[in-house]
Amino acid sequence: APARLPVALAGRGYDVVIGEGLLARAGGLIAPALPARRVAVISDASVAALHLPALRRGLEEAGIEVRASLTVPPGEGSKSLATYGAVMEELLAAGIDRSTAVVALGGGVVGDLAGFVAASALRGLPFVQVPTTLLAQVDSSVGGKTGINLRAGKNLAGAFHQPRIVLADTGVLATLPARELRAGYAEVAKHGLLQGPLWDWCEAAGAKAVAGEAAALRHAVLESCRLKSAVVAADEREESAEGGRALLNLGHTFGHAVEAECGYDGSLLHGEAVALGLGLAARLSARLGLCDAALPGRVEAHLAAVGLPARLADLPRRFTVEALMGRMRKDKKVRDGRLRFVLLHGPGQAVTKGDVEPAAVEALLREAS
Numbered sequence: 001a002p003a004r005l006p007v008a009l010a011g012r013g014y015d016v017v018i019g020e021g022l023l024a025r026a027g028g029l030i031a032p033a034l035p036a037r038r039v040a041v042i043s044d045a046s047v048a049a050l051h052l053p054a055l056r057r058g059l060e061e062a063g064i065e066v067r068a069s070l071t072v073p074p075g076e077g078s079k080s081l082a083t084y085g086a087v088m089e090e091l092l093a094a095g096i097d098r099s100t101a102v103v104a105l106g107g108g109v110v111g112d113l114a115g116f117v118a119a120s121a122l123r124g125l126p127f128v129q130v131p132t133t134l135l136a137q138v139d140s141s142v143g144g145k146t147g148i149n150l151r152a153g154k155n156l157a158g159a160f161h162q163p164r165i166v167l168a169d170t171g172v173l174a175t176l177p178a179r180e181l182r183a184g185y186a187e188v189a190k191h192g193l194l195q196g197p198l199w200d201w202c203e204a205a206g207a208k209a210v211a212g213e214a215a216a217l218r219h220a221v222l223e224s225c226r227l228k229s230a231v232v233a234a235d236e237r238e239e240s241a242e243g244g245r246a247l248l249n250l251g252h253t254f255g256h257a258v259e260a261e262c263g264y265d266g267s268l269l270h271g272e273a274v275a276l277g278l279g280l281a282a283r284l285s286a287r288l289g290l291c292d293a294a295l296p297g298r299v300e301a302h303l304a305a306v307g308l309p310a311r312l313a314d315l316p317r318r319f320t321v322e323a324l325m326g327r328m329r330k331d332k333k334v335r336d337g338r339l340r341f342v343l344l345h346g347p348g349q350a351v352t353k354g355d356v357e358p359a360a361v362e363a364l365l366r367e368a369s
């Protein structure tokens with residue numbers, strides 16, 4: 001039987017359902033969460049070719065009408081104003097009304113785009129997440145952050161719009177390219193470091209998830225969603241600068257800097273950047289005397305064991321310390337020029353530090369380059 005995790009929000013909470021073969025049963029699972037048996041599915045062309053027929057059958061079998069089914073090109077480029085506009089026009093042209101739910105079938109790109117469409121079309125439509133990448137199943141489909149990219153930067157137009165239900169069918173991960181699976185696993189490792197016991201599981205069995213073993217994938221998705229949904233329930237709109245959702249940025253200050261330097265051209269996936277960021281965050285934690293001196297080595301060894309980059313030297317390209325520092329100063333989370341980092345006292349003991357000396361970060365990057 002699938003696992004059901006409640007996301008207990010102050011307003012309307014929802015369930016994250018996790019298991020294999022959920023697409024075929026999608027209609028029965030989502031119907032109770034919807035105001036009407038009518039949906040519009042948004043997907044990307046690669047995912048639609050592989051998984052839309054099963055989802056459509058699963059919906060129609062339960063008497064849910066698929067009023068429209070739209071596909072966008074795969075890739076980050078679809079999180080654009082142009083694609084957002086085209087999708088909105090198509091949806092309205094298809095005659096959807098306010099009780100038609102938007103179903104996102106795809107990775108984080110489709111989830112973020114379709115979620116923002118659902119948040120804004122007709123001032124808000126019910127929304128369903130059917131994540132198909134490991135990254136989307138363990139991270140982006142839970143929590144209600146939706147949005148698109150602007151020329152000025154990533155995710156700069158968006159809205160909080162919580163789904164009515166999330167269906168994480170771990171069976172669809174079988175068709176995901178190995179590199180995408182591995183990159184998504186970096187967010188599992190991040191959740192592990194935030195949570196504690198999950199980190200021990202990562203070190204012991206995470207490699208099985210990266211190898212595509214069904215039971216290990218299910219465990220990784222379930223425990224990641226358990227952590228993420230608890231954090232989101234406690235701080236739905238990231239209102240705390242220190243605790244709550246801000247802690248989910250572990251590894252992301254460094255990661256975003258490296259990702260931005262690579263220009264989102266696919267040469268470095270988000271999860272790969274996060275893996276690197278986790279290694280650097282552990283190094284910085286040790287340098288500042290917050291954690292055991294052995295922690296960075298442990299983090300790097302595990303990431304390396306599953307084939308993820310953990311040190312700047314693991315990447316084919318070099319970065320200047322100045323370029324990375326410049327990127328970090330421009331991070332959305334920077335306040336009054338102070339660098340903010342999520343750091344570790346140990347696995348399960350993350351803290352936000354808003355007063356990290358730039359000199360310490362520069363020294364770390366110089367040593368790591």
Ligand code: NAD
Nearest residue numbers: 046074075107108109110132133135136140145172175176
């Ligand atoms: P993605 O959506 O681009 O998917 C990666 C690739 O895998 C695509 O080419 C896609 O077509 C393909 N794919 C997806 N599922 C597949 C399957 N089952 N079989 C075969 N191929 C499949 O990338 P992603 O890594 O899932 O998401 C990245 C995006 O998520 C970024 O835009 C990032 O900003 C966003 N994100 C959002 C949040 C949030 O809280 N909203 C959190 C983290 C990341």
Ligand code: ZN
Nearest residue numbers: 187252270274
């Ligand atoms: Zn991330």
